Amino acid sequence: MKILVVAERRDGGLRRVSLELAAKAKALGEATILEIAGDRYSPLPFVSALAKKVEAEKPDLVMLGATLNGRDLGARLAARLGRAYAADVTALAVSGNTLEVGRPMYAGKVRAKVRVQMPAVITVRPGAIPLAESAASPDVVKLEADTSAEKLEFVKFAPVASSGKRVSLAEARVIVSGGRGLKGPENWHLVEDLADALGGAVGASRAVTDAGWRPNEEQVGQTGKTVTPDLYVALGISGAIQHLAGMTSSKVIVAVNKDPDADIFKVADYGVVADVFEFVPAFTEAVRKARSS
Amino acid sequence: MKILIPLKQVPDSTVRVSVAADGKSIKTEGVTWSISPYDEYAIEMALERKDADASTVVAVVTVGPARSRDALRQALAMGCDEASLVVAEETAAPLAVARALAKVVEEAKPDLVLCGKQASDDDQGFIGPALAEVLGWAHVATITKIVPADGAAELWREVEGGHEVWKAKLPALATVHKSEKEPRYPSLPGIMKAKKKEIPERAFASLNVDSSAPALEIVAMEPPPARGAGKILKDGDAKQTAQQLATLLRDEAKVL
Numbered sequence A: 001m002k003i004l005v006v007a008e009r010r011d012g013g014l015r016r017v018s019l020e021l022a023a024k025a026k027a028l029g030e031a032t033i034l035e036i037a038g039d040r041y042s043p044l045p046f047v048s049a050l051a052k053k054v055e056a057e058k059p060d061l062v063m064l065g066a067t068l069n070g071r072d073l074g075a076r077l078a079a080r081l082g083r084a085y086a087a088d089v090t091a092l093a094v095s096g097n098t099l100e101v102g103r104p105m106y107a108g109k110v111r112a113k114v115r116v117q118m119p120a121v122i123t124v125r126p127g128a129i130p131l132a133e134s135a136a137s138p139d140v141v142k143l144e145a146d147t148s149a150e151k152l153e154f155v156k157f158a159p160v161a162s163s164g165k166r167v168s169l170a171e172a173r174v175i176v177s178g179g180r181g182l183k184g185p186e187n188w189h190l191v192e193d194l195a196d197a198l199g200g201a202v203g204a205s206r207a208v209t210d211a212g213w214r215p216n217e218e219q220v221g222q223t224g225k226t227v228t229p230d231l232y233v234a235l236g237i238s239g240a241i242q243h244l245a246g247m248t249s250s251k252v253i254v255a256v257n258k259d260p261d262a263d264i265f266k267v268a269d270y271g272v273v274a275d276v277f278e279f280v281p282a283f284t285e286a287v288r289k290a291r292s293s
Numbered sequence B: 001m002k003i004l005i006p007l008k009q010v011p012d013s014t015v016r017v018s019v020a021a022d023g024k025s026i027k028t029e030g031v032t033w034s035i036s037p038y039d040e041y042a043i044e045m046a047l048e049r050k051d052a053d054a055s056t057v058v059a060v061v062t063v064g065p066a067r068s069r070d071a072l073r074q075a076l077a078m079g080c081d082e083a084s085l086v087v088a089e090e091t092a093a094p095l096a097v098a099r100a101l102a103k104v105v106e107e108a109k110p111d112l113v114l115c116g117k118q119a120s121d122d123d124q125g126f127i128g129p130a131l132a133e134v135l136g137w138a139h140v141a142t143i144t145k146i147v148p149a150d151g152a153a154e155l156w157r158e159v160e161g162g163h164e165v166w167k168a169k170l171p172a173l174a175t176v177h178k179s180e181k182e183p184r185y186p187s188l189p190g191i192m193k194a195k196k197k198e199i200p201e202r203a204f205a206s207l208n209v210d211s212s213a214p215a216l217e218i219v220a221m222e223p224p225p226a227r228g229a230g231k232i233l234k235d236g237d238a239k240q241t242a243q244q245l246a247t248l249l250r251d252e253a254k255v256l
Ligand SMILES: Cc1cc2nc3c(=O)[nH]c(=O)nc-3n(C[C@H](O)[C@H](O)[C@H](O)COP(=O)(O)OP(=O)(O)OC[C@H]3O[C@@H](n4cnc5c(N)ncnc54)[C@H](O)[C@@H]3O)c2cc1C
Pocket: A178, A179, A180, A181, A182, A204, A205, A206, A207, A208, A219, A220, A221, A222, A223, A224, A225, A235, A236, A237, A238, A239, A240, A241, A242, A243, A246, A256, A257, A258, A259, A262, A274, A275, A276, A277, B013, B037
């Protein structure tokens, strides 16, 4: 079987999800790892270049990371080529000419097993495929974006102030999220300090992003990001069904809430009934100690 | 400016979705249906344009079963001007749905088409980019803001660390991540007006689109694994409890 992986870069290095896909593709068959070179992602130049490559090489399967851009590119590519498309795949198995994928549906409230006709295009969720620490960086073929296909004009990049050097939410192995229980953006140092102590990313509930305390990109849940870290820490989050939809597949869930009846405790492996303002600084300190000993 | 929003009716976000007896679909009895959340954001975004410029026309369309009419009515009650229904089986192949929507777009001739970033039933995020592809239009994904600019629009796209601003000549398509304001509730006069509006309907087959397209076959569905009852720590002094939790995370859960 022939597989084409479309890799993405972040801060110079290949994204972790690209490494995950490369390893999986090599296990499945004859793999080519491709990177599209362009100033920044734009659908038409990327799709045009990639579609030509796919038509020439005829891979049975094109795999992309289910990232912001990967999902957009994958969808348009599948439409252009008339190939089957499955997004945000969390498991995949090939037997003969059949591809069977697992993917969340209904905003993560059910998991579906889906038979996908090949040749196909799929996007795979970051973290879904375990990656051996020893996995070597793959050889990457460069493909130039077809700028002649561009119909858009890039105007500018408007940065948001808060995004530091932290890991991206989708790929983070540890996430600390804050909810309305934090009372205001001025208290976010509690969330950030704990995230730093744990080496993780910062997330938020929708109540928080709607209030403008934190940027949208940090929202976890049905209309935010779906995340599956090894450790998810929810601080002052009630556990509304739409929030749970985005994080219940995390490996270990810790919740801190002063209300013992909060719904978040129904999914927590470790629940702490406490005031975040008292508990979190003490916990951050304890984590620092535990990690350094 | 005319804005067309293809929307989908899905189980309301508060519905506890459960798997039906066939093991490969969801129970629909007793389900409350709503406009898919990102489509609601798209509607809000379009209505904000209409608030700013009253000459803006906002139309909605859906391809789906007869019950989807309620979602269209809801959109009209929020303040949309026109709605139409293409009656189709829910099993229509996604690419065929995109082709049907392209027919509707070609007839309606909107300046801007806004899709949701993904529908919260199949969670695919396919139809938006696919519709742009069928139309041969440019598209910008996951936008949070539109700024009209003489025959064009500046589309703000949320990415890691900020916004990319892209200028698209109209007509163009965008998928919507979020509106600046929360989607509005229908007003009472809005609801009254919506009741009187006609929602023209036609059959999917009457659009004569090529319905040959690769299908996805759902072979099984299951709820996500139930999470066992966790350990609850309470009543302790903050420092002690913190110490206890850190130790558990390190030695028991092995995540530190
Ligand atoms: C269509 C739709 C989509 C949605 N999508 C999302 C989504 O993607 N993500 C999302 O998160 N929500 C989403 N929501 C919103 C969701 O329904 C909830 O409103 C939201 O998650 C609540 O956020 P919260 O838990 O921070 O706030 P609240 O529900 O207000 O909870 C605050 C919690 O903090 C606790 N608390 C207060 N003070 C303290 C303290 N000092 N110490 C400890 N605990 C304290 C309280 O006990 C309470 O449990 C969506 C809603 C809809 C309708």
